[in-house]
Amino acid sequence: MKTDSGAPISPVSMRGFLRADGRKGIRNVIAVAYLVECAHHVAREIAWPFRDQDVHLIGFPGCYPNGYAQRMMEALCTHPNVGAVLLLSLGCESFDKYGLAHVIRQSGRPVETVVIQASGGTRASIAEGQAWVRAQLPVLAAQEPVPMGVEELIVGTVCGGSDGTSGITGNPAAGRAFDQLVGEGAACIFEETGELIGCEHIMASRAVTPELGVILEESVAKAARYYATLGYGSFAAGNADGGLSTIEEKSMGAYAKSGSSPIAGLIKPGDRPPRGGLYLLDVVPDGEVRFGFPNINDTAEIAELIACGSHAVLFVTGRGSVVGSAISPVVKICANPETYRRMADDMDVDAGRILAGEATLDEVGREIRDLVVSLGHGRRTKSEELGHREFVLTYKSFEPIGPACLPAA
Structure with a gap:
């Protein structure tokens, strides 16, 4: 087995992206995460122009709170393959967006929360979110990988x-x-x-x-x-x-x-x-x-x-x-x-x-x-x-x- 460049693979020298908790990811993804179905469209529109780059859409559609969903989103947004996170909130859902943002920030990752009801609606929120993603892409691209076993x-x-x-x-x-x-x-x-x-x-x-x-x-x-x-x-x-x-x-x-x-x-x-x-x-x-x-x-x-x-x-x-x-x-x-x-x-x-x-x-x-x-x-x-x-x-x-x-x- 060889890399895309044709070089032979060493079993102990992959390359990974080092996170603050010491874990390493094999991808460096920006996650665009909606926290209620009402924010799904806005999140999808934010991610769509970057579909050929590692900007991925995830989310939870429910309006009512659920401990499992909260835990899942915390684990996914701090996954070692994730380098930065944009959260999309309508504003009145029950999801604990502040708690999720805190967990992400504590993990050392850049995080931003766009609240649609406070940002001026669909168009304004899409523009705000796309600007944030666009600013993060070169930052992640400049991150040097480290050896990974x-x-x-x-x-x-x-x-x-x-x-x-x-x-x-x-x-x-x-x-x-x-x-x-x-x-x-x-x-x-x-x-x-x-x-x-x-x-x-x-x-x-x-x-x-x-x-x-x-x-x-x-x-x-x-x-x-x-x-x-x-x-x-x-x-x-x-x-x-x-x-x-x-x-x-x-x-x-x-x-x-x-x-x-x-x-x-x-x-x-x-x-x-x-x-x-x-x-x-x-x-x-x-x-x-x-x-x-x-x-x-x-x-x-x-x-x-x-x-x-x-x-x-x-x-x-x-x-x-x-x-x-x-x-x-x-x-x-x-x-x-x-x-x-x-x-x-x-x-x-x-x-x-x-x-x-x-x-x-x-x-x-x-x-x-x-x-x-x-x-x-x-x-x-x-x-x-x-x-x-x-x-x-x-x-x-x-x-x-x-x-x-x-x-x-």
């Missing part, structure tokens, strides 16, 4: 549009990449507890402590109860059309993304892994079912992985998916060789070569690992090149994790 990476994984090939090629190949990255000291996060039903006992046997094993099993049991209450599981018509028959069968494929490393802890959205190792992200809300489906689409899960610090996210698909994400690059791993032939322009890795006997799981796993490292040298993923910056944030509720969730912290 693989052990400083956090990498997430998710699968979407799964079919009968996903659990044979793409997911286990992502798992092999995770094993390599964990072995080099990186932190890796897998999730989708609603798609681990049937695998909980196998997963628990990999926990670093018996107490953590119990917690892993309980997280899957919670997901099963949640979906039973909803009357709908994490199994779509497209999964069946692609050859999957049951949630347990889908779960086995989803579980393969975790690889074979010991599981070092369980975290929830907004929690960061305290050190390298493998972590399960519990995405199903705590308590009674209140806010509908735990994740309304794959993009919401990607946002939660990023809120946990993921510099990049591995996305495995069999049927085909085109989504990317704001803030952190998404690596598309295509499990199905036929899908890859149809959608090669959207895919970074052809894991379907494994089915054709053209590559082994280990070889594709190494390719994925090397591609992740190359992102730290400036390489862009297909979704980045195509301008995909999807983002979704809804209402949820979580209780804090206990010490048994992170026994090695």
Whole structure:
């Protein structure tokens, strides 16, 4: 694997953007964040002229307060891939814009808040916001990158549009990449507890402590109860059309993304892994079912992985998916060789070569690992090149994790 300039990649000398808290980002993004749906249009218009630059639109549409959303926005706006933040407020929403701005400012990042009701409305707010972004771009461009090692990476994984090939090629190949990255000291996060039903006992046997094993099993049991209450599981018509028959069968494929490393802890959205190792992200809300489906689409899960610090996210698909994400690059791993032939322009890795006997799981796993490292040298993923910056944030509720969730912290 080489950089875009043709130079060979060193596994320990990526380049990163150093933040005040000591973390390093592989991107230097300006986040334009709306704090209520009423400010979405203004925020989008501010970001649009800079769409070919690293100015990304994120936001929370709700008008009513939610601790989860507040925590998510704080984590996202202080993500190591983010260098500056512009907040867009209508003015009368319940979101704590002053608290969010304080957290961002305390992180050492430039932050500005535009309140539409106080700034003169749509046109005046757009002009004010665009002027601020325009002034920040050369400041971030002048920031010199510093050396960054693989052990400083956090990498997430998710699968979407799964079919009968996903659990044979793409997911286990992502798992092999995770094993390599964990072995080099990186932190890796897998999730989708609603798609681990049937695998909980196998997963628990990999926990670093018996107490953590119990917690892993309980997280899957919670997901099963949640979906039973909803009357709908994490199994779509497209999964069946692609050859999957049951949630347990889908779960086995989803579980393969975790690889074979010991599981070092369980975290929830907004929690960061305290050190390298493998972590399960519990995405199903705590308590009674209140806010509908735990994740309304794959993009919401990607946002939660990023809120946990993921510099990049591995996305495995069999049927085909085109989504990317704001803030952190998404690596598309295509499990199905036929899908890859149809959608090669959207895919970074052809894991379907494994089915054709053209590559082994280990070889594709190494390719994925090397591609992740190359992102730290400036390489862009297909979704980045195509301008995909999807983002979704809804209402949820979580209780804090206990010490048994992170026994090695």
